Amino acid sequence: MKLNLRFLYIFFILTVISCKSTAPFAYPLQKSAVADQGMIVTAHPLASDIGLEILKKGGNAVDAAIAVQYALAVVLPVAGNIGGGGFMVVRMADGTTNTLDFREKAPGKASRDMYLDDQKEVIPRLSIDGHLAAGVPGTVAGMAAAFDRYSQLKDFKTLIDPAIKLAQDGFAITQQQADGLNRSREAFIKLNTNTPAFVKKTAWKAGDLLIQTELAETLTRIRNQGTAGFYEGKTADLIVAEMKAGGGIISYQDLKDYEAIWRQPLESTYKEYTIISMPPPSSGGLALSQLLKMVAPYPLREYGFQSAEAIHVMAEAERRVYADRAMYLGDADFVTVPIRSLMNDAYLTNRMADFDPDKANDSRMIGAGLVTPVESEETTHFCVVDPAGNAVSLTTTLNGGYGSKTVVSGAGFLLNNEMDDFSAKPGVPNMFGLIGNEANAIEPGKRMLSSMTPTIVTKNNETYMVLGTPGGSTIITSVFQTILNVIEFDKPLSEAVSLGRFHHQWKPDAIQLDELIKLSPDVEKNLIQKGHHLKQRGNFGRVEAILKQADGRWEGAADVRGDDDARGF
Ligand code: DON
Secondary structure: OEEOOHHHHHHHHHHHHHHHOOOOOOOOOOOEEEEOOOEEEEOOHHHHHHHHHHHHOOOOHHHHHHHHHHHHHHHOOOOOOOOOEEEEEEEOOOOOEEEEEEOOEOOOOOOOOOOEOOOOOEOOOOOOOOHHHOOEOOHHHHHHHHHHHHOOOOOHHHHHHHHHHHHHHOEEOOHHHHHHHHHOHHHHHHOOOOOOOOOOOOOOOOOOEEOOHHHHHHHHHHHHHOOHHHHOHHHHHHHHHHHHHHOOOOOHHHHHHOOOEEEOOEEEEEOOEEEEEOOOOEOHHHHHHHHHHHHOOOOHHHHOOOOHHHHHHHHHHHHHHHHHHHHHOOOOOOOOOOHHHHHOHHHHHHHOOOOEOOEOOOOOOOOOOOOOOOOOOEEEEEEEEOOOOOEEEEEEEEEOOOOOOOEOOOOOOEOOOHHHHOOOOOOOOOOOOOOOOHHHOOOOOOEOOEOOOOEEEEEOOEEEEEEEOOOHHHHHHHHHHHHHHHHOOOOOHHHHHHOOOEEOOOOOOOEEEOOOOOOOHHHHHHHHHOOOOEEEOOOOOOOEEEEEOOOOOEEEEEOOOOOOEEEEO
């Protein structure tokens, strides 16, 4: 394996970003790597290492993904999880594809108006903080389903043991993690019946050891009993007791009933590329393919990277796609999602019919398109490619940073606050400003709509690119831009994942700009003249990606926005 030269450039950016901190400790990150055999890109170097070891032991990409998911549940408590859920997209070397839905579900006692007061107004933060915000976790069932179907090692203990050891022995936290834990200290105290491992007397600093003994015990039960070690027995007792103590509603029955589901991938084409992504209950795959199809007729390459013309047409496509999302998208097991109509070429052409190259549309005038129904601040993404060419793209989440911030007492893991991804009331924005409708209303057993977009792109029938990101509502547009950065704007992968990004989500009616974007004054002026509102905000997304190089080797790249890390062999 050799480090890509662009590492130096990325290292420079990282240094600039972190210059305010006096961090005495840091893992040596590999933001970019090239390798012949296998490649792993995750949000934490310890997790990347664990995945790589599994590949070296002869595990395939799915084995490595399972080991990484459990490792992240320990070393990335802000988003890695066993108390949350996610989506996995798989493409095996033989060309077969699959997706795994291990999204959380609404508990059986959930109800449509559960977050509304007597006046039918949304009660602030009830779907975000604490016990009532949690959906029934799906991660453990998901990893078991992935293991049963695809494991090559056939030895689950080897996959979970490294995570147990890290929880037991502890690991040194990074500056970013210390900052995150310190910021959430008050919330952890307020939202927990017992003091969790994430709270200590003095402020956390980089290099401190985070030891999670109770989490190690839970992981050991999963190791020894499989899914029963989580959804039944002692862990289930602890979850239900936590619910009783804090006014939550997850029951034994909810835990027993939880199942991860294999779903047919959502496939579409962009020029000579095939896009393989996640179907509902994620909106990600559908929205991504709508976006790519809508901009395909426009000469983006000629317009140039982040030119006013390119940003304009991409933002206008985004405006329309997020309007459709709000109206039509939800859990297809519960509501009819008109997937085919929404992806139909004629529909998408018509959707862009009122696009004016000189003028921004107005979100008040853009409703959802008319289709004939024929038929949500922290998450983490990782990518794996193994020596045989099998690929996994996996996004997993607790929803907000540290989820509901409630830790199951005695079991040591954080519960998600994924219930906020439902539409608590039509038209009222959730924590990501996303608006939903009937299709995403709360029902018992239903999965809340997601924006997670784990994606694999193929070219000439071979895996070409594996990518995804956290970022709530911005996930879709970050994946969209990263693909175009490579395919249309010829950006090297390390830049494609890290360059500044923009985002439009219909409402609010603004092009949101992240901190790393550098638009020239002319481009900004041009966009404003067209009628766009530009809004600066914090960084969004932490894109991880793997790309097949022309010489057949794998290039991995990790976003400069975090502790993310790429390594291969
Ligand atoms: O499923 C979703 O779309 C959200 N729960 C994802 C949340 C997220 O990405 C927050 N991260 N920054």
